[in-house]
Structures are given as structure tokens and as C-alpha cells.
Amino acid sequence: MYAFTYHGAETLEQAQELLASGDDPKILAGGHTLLPTMKQRLANPSDLIDIAGINALSGITLTGAALSIGAMETHAQVADSPVAQRAIPGLAALAGQIGDPHVRNRGTIGGSLANNDPAADYPAACLALGALIHTTQRQIKAQDFFTDLFETSLEEHEIITRIEFPTPEISAYAKSPNPASRYALVGVYVARTQNGVQVAVTGAGPVVFLATGFSQALERSFSRGALNGVTVSPEGLNADLHASAAYRAHLIGIMARQAVTTALSQKQGAPS
Ligand SMILES: Cc1cc2nc3c(=O)[nH]c(=O)nc-3n(C[C@H](O)[C@H](O)[C@H](O)COP(=O)(O)OP(=O)(O)OC[C@H]3O[C@@H](n4cnc5c(N)ncnc54)[C@H](O)[C@@H]3O)c2cc1C
Missing domain, CATH: 3.30.465.10 (Uridine Diphospho-n-acetylenolpyruvylglucosamine Reductase; domain 3)
Structure with a gap:
């Protein structure tokens, strides 16, 4: 897996700001597809924006x-x-x-x-x-x-x-x-x-x-x-x-x- 920065977003607004500011950010939900892809080095996001803590979702x-x-x-x-x-x-x-x-x-x-x-x-x-x-x-x-x-x-x-x-x-x-x-x-x-x-x-x-x-x-x-x-x-x-x-x-x-x-x-x- 390549290095990346993890962010836990608490609101949709925060998630959107993080997505707009990262180099090549990706949304992380349960990670069930994204994490295996990253482990195989098929994806190399700069930032993972975890949306699990957003109540509105x-x-x-x-x-x-x-x-x-x-x-x-x-x-x-x-x-x-x-x-x-x-x-x-x-x-x-x-x-x-x-x-x-x-x-x-x-x-x-x-x-x-x-x-x-x-x-x-x-x-x-x-x-x-x-x-x-x-x-x-x-x-x-x-x-x-x-x-x-x-x-x-x-x-x-x-x-x-x-x-x-x-x-x-x-x-x-x-x-x-x-x-x-x-x-x-x-x-x-x-x-x-x-x-x-x-x-x-x-x-x-x-x-x-x-x-x-x-x-x-x-x-x-x-x-x-x-x-x-x-x-x-x-x-x-x-x-x-x-x-x-x-x-x-x-x-x-x-x-x-x-x-x-x-x-x-x-x-x-x-x-x-
Ligand atoms: C062993 C195995 C068996 C499976 N069997 C089945 C099956 O029988 N039937 C089936 O339908 N599925 C199956 N799946 C898929 C699984 O059910 C998940 O739905 C799927 O892997 C997505 O996982 P996730 O929700 O954790 O999303 P993640 O892996 O976190 O994200 C997947 C992609 O969606 C993007 N994303 C996530 N949430 C959002 C959002 N809210 N808005 C925009 N983009 C978003 C991410 O950036 C990423 O690109 C299987 C998966 C595995 C690993």
C-alpha cells in the first residue's frame, strides 16, 4: 500500500472541503472495495476522506x-x-x-x-x-x-x-x-x-x-x-x-x- 493521509470528516461540508483541497483524494465508506484495491497498489490516493462519522448519511x-x-x-x-x-x-x-x-x-x-x-x-x-x-x-x-x-x-x-x-x-x-x-x-x-x-x-x-x-x-x-x-x-x-x-x-x-x-x-x- 502507498502512503496516504487519513481524514475523518464529521459533516458533509467538511468532507467537501477536504475533497476540494487534496491532491488526489478519495471518499472512504466501509473500505470494502477501496482498501483491497489500495493494498494491491492499484489505487494511490493522496488522502482518504472517511465519511462514516457523518450523521447526515x-x-x-x-x-x-x-x-x-x-x-x-x-x-x-x-x-x-x-x-x-x-x-x-x-x-x-x-x-x-x-x-x-x-x-x-x-x-x-x-x-x-x-x-x-x-x-x-x-x-x-x-x-x-x-x-x-x-x-x-x-x-x-x-x-x-x-x-x-x-x-x-x-x-x-x-x-x-x-x-x-x-x-x-x-x-x-x-x-x-x-x-x-x-x-x-x-x-x-x-x-x-x-x-x-x-x-x-x-x-x-x-x-x-x-x-x-x-x-x-x-x-x-x-x-x-x-x-x-x-x-x-x-x-x-x-x-x-x-x-x-x-x-x-x-x-x-x-x-x-x-x-x-x-x-x-x-x-x-x-x-x-
Ligand atoms: C468478498 C466480497 C464479497 C462481496 N460480495 C458482494 C455481493 O454478493 N453483492 C454485492 O452487491 N456486493 C458484494 N461485495 C461488495 C460490497 O458489498 C461493497 O458494497 C462494496 O465493496 C463497496 O464497499 P464500501 O461500501 O465499503 O465502499 P468503499 O470500498 O469504501 O468505496 C468504494 C468506492 O465508492 C466510493 N464511495 C463510497 N461511498 C461513497 C459515497 N457515499 N459517495 C460517493 N462515492 C462513494 C469510494 O470513493 C470508492 O471509490 C462484496 C465485496 C467483497 C470484498
Whole structure:
């Protein structure tokens, strides 16, 4: 690891000042991606700005028809939150499937979205549920946020503050995990809202995407059977030692059916 200077920020303003003044500063959340990268000498930031002490980045609240999750909430906190479980059980269940207990207790939703790993779980939920990503500068729609492999529309030094998820009628996530890392070989989030159905896929392509053929079929009838004969082309999908593109395309159909079954079994959206 190269030498760096550590700063613990206590407010967003302080974090922004530190980011503006450093040579090549980086935001530090749980460190679950950033620190291994630095240990391998693949990243060499001059300064680490730790945002864990900023109260404004915490909290899970339900306001009207939107669930708001602070950027520093860990996956375990989202999974265990009664507010999240009641408002969007599919999202809480997704958080409980990320990595292992160690990963879930350090990794954060803000760090996961900023990192935009092509096999990460949250991007599928953000896209299917139509989340709004709030930052220190603006609000970004999920459909405009995930731009490419490990790329987002965040500007340099822009900090994700919270993520707002409109509560759906019903929704669920199903993934086929890599047995070693638990990252998604393929993960599918299905959401039925008042405005229709959205099906988002992670792990299969270079960046999370909507499976529109699946969404259209489920809009006609929200049932497993509605997906019979609906397929995704393997063209452009990831192929590696874990799975071929054709296998991933096949898995998308299997995971979509599983997600529909789970969604239909849920009592959803009973905010009080
Ligand atoms: C062994 C292992 C298994 C994993 N398995 C899974 C899995 O199954 N599914 C899954 O989805 N993920 C998985 N992950 C990823 C993990 O869940 C974390 O979400 C991810 O590593 C990000 O970690 P972090 O929150 O600690 O962010 P950090 O590592 O601290 O930061 C990551 C990047 O995001 C930037 N950043 C952090 N917070 C913000 C913010 N608020 N605003 C702007 N930029 C920010 C940082 O500058 C850095 O560039 C796994 C990770 C490991 C190590």
C-alpha cells in the first residue's frame, strides 16, 4: 500500500472541503472495495476522506410512498431494518443476500452504487424500482446513474447522500450467486408498481440493464407462466470462467421466474 493521509470528516461540508483541497483524494465508506484495491497498489490516493462519522448519511425512513436509505447504511442494517422490511421486503431481502456477514457489516449502499460493480446486487433494485440517487449536488435517476462497467454519472468528489426508493405494489429479487464471492452470476429484480412492471438484470452484462421483453410479458399477466417462451439474447452478455453468455441468458429466465414467485408470496407495502 502507498502512503496516504487519513481524514475523518464529521459533516458533509467538511468532507467537501477536504475533497476540494487534496491532491488526489478519495471518499472512504466501509473500505470494502477501496482498501483491497489500495493494498494491491492499484489505487494511490493522496488522502482518504472517511465519511462514516457523518450523521447526515445515516438513517432508514419511510416518508409517504418513498423509502429513503442513507448512503452509509450497511447491507446488514438494510436487511435488518423493520422499516425497509415492511416497505420493500424484496429490497431488504436483497441486502441480506450480499456477500457474507463480514461484507454485509462493512459494505454500504452508497459505496456499492458508487463502485457500480457489474455483478453487484443493489443496481438491479435501483433500476427496477426507479430509485433516485441523492448527492451533494443533485438528484440522479437510476436509469441515468449506471453508465458503464464500474462507471457512474457521479462527478469527481460528488458524494451520494441517500437513495430514495418509491415503494412498489410488490417486488422481489432472485440471484444465482458465485459460490465463492456471492456476487451475482445473474441477479434479477422484478417490481410491479402503479405505473407498470420493470425487470432489471445484474451480473449478466457489463452494466445493469432492463429486460423489456420480460417487463412487457409481466404487464400482461403478473405470473410465472407469462414468461414462458420469453428469452434474452446472449449477444453482448458476459462470458467468463464462471459462465458462458448463453448460460447467463438462460439463468435470467430462471431468476425472473423465481423473483415473480417470491413477489407474489409477499404481503407488500403496508407502511404505517
Ligand atoms: C468478498 C466480497 C464479497 C462481496 N460480495 C458482494 C455481493 O454478493 N453483492 C454485492 O452487491 N456486493 C458484494 N461485495 C461488495 C460490497 O458489498 C461493497 O458494497 C462494496 O465493496 C463497496 O464497499 P464500501 O461500501 O465499503 O465502499 P468503499 O470500498 O469504501 O468505496 C468504494 C468506492 O465508492 C466510493 N464511495 C463510497 N461511498 C461513497 C459515497 N457515499 N459517495 C460517493 N462515492 C462513494 C469510494 O470513493 C470508492 O471509490 C462484496 C465485496 C467483497 C470484498
